[in-house]
Amino acid sequence: MTHFLSYADRLRAGPLKKQSVVFPNKIDTASDQSPSQPSSNYVTHNISKSSDIHYRHLRDHILGDGANVNQSNSSFVLTSDAETSESLTGYRDKVGQTFSFMITGNSQGSIWGTDIYTDDSHLAVAAVHAGAVKTGETKSVTVKILPGELSYQASICNDIISSSYGAWEGSYSFVGVPITAAIIIPDLQTYRDKVGQSFSFMITGSIQGSVWGTDIYTDDSNVAVAAVHAGVVENGETKMIGIKILPGRSIYQGTTQNGITSAWYDIWEGSYSFITSTTNIATDESPLVLNTHEQ
Structure with missing residues (x-):
């Protein structure tokens, strides 16, 4: 007997090659090190490293309310007790205000969005993705608190993969950072009404992300x-690829190929496959459509 799981439930399985349910530990407690004295016109927080968050519907419970901030009339807010924080969910009542944080760029952690990120995205990872800091580099970054968005784009930028997400209650962006030239990862779940059609996407191969299936993949599998x-x-190779949108299936087979392990899954509502030859593209019943859908 099979049981349908929601997409949020499936994220409990964690990143690629995590075969069992992973329940992350709580985030690190505040650092014992005293930060340098901040200047009077901005807030400084030290961002610590902790385990990745593998599922989102419990994330508010896991991440807590973020750092405490004192009220101020300034667009920058001074706090006397800089606490460790990875999430900015505690800043939702500060929409439009700008804050500075002393962080060390990190490549380990979950983020959702491109240029505009969900406010529970790992700040030090999002900063690297946005180009505000390099991995391992410590510097002050400036963040603007934004309202929630209806959707967030997945992309690959600066060797960091962000995920897509639907509506979320709070967001942030980095101030003084140019708009990224990110490669947008398509969300093929939005193509379910286009079964039988084929599309082309510019993709950079990656080994970071979750996939379900072999040859035919669930439509929420990471395309890269x-x-x-x-x-x-190949991993790190950028090229145009063709994808055919397929209906859902009752079973998806997991295998290990080309250094990637895909997972098994049962019933899912949408699928896709790759068009692997020019002949297939030319003779496909549905024409190959160049993707113009900015996600």
Whole structure:
């Protein structure tokens, strides 16, 4: 007997190659080190490293309310007790205000969005993705608190993969950082009404992300990782690939191919496969459509 799981439930499985349910530990407690004295016109927080968050519907409970901030008339807010924080969910009542944080760029942690990020995205990882800081570099970054968005785009930028997400209650962006030239990862769940049609996407192969299936993948599988698994692109290689939208299936087979392990799954509502030859593209019943959908 099979049981349908929501997408949020599936995220409990964690990143690629995590075969069992992973329940993360609580975030690190505040650092014992005293930060340098901040200037009077901004807030400084030290951002610590902790375990990745593998599922989102419990994240408010896991991440807590973020750092405490004192009220101020300034667009920058001074706090006397800089606390460790990875999430800015505690700043939702500060929409439009700007804050500075002393962080060390990190490549380990979950983020959702491109240029505008969900406010529970790991700040030190989002900063690297946005180009505000390099991995391992420590510097002050300036963040603007924004209202929630209806959707957040997944992309690959500066060797960091962000995920897509739907409506969320709070957001932030980095101030003084140019708009990224990110490669947008398509959310193929939005293509379910286009079964039988084929589309082309510019993809950079990756080994970071979750996939379900072999040859035919669930439509929430990370396209950049599935492309490496299917052998249509190598890790780190950027090329145009063709994808055919398929209906859902009752079973998806997990395998290990090209250094990528995909997972098994049962019933899912949408699928896709890769078009692997020019002949297939030319003779496909549905024409290959260049993707113009900015996600």
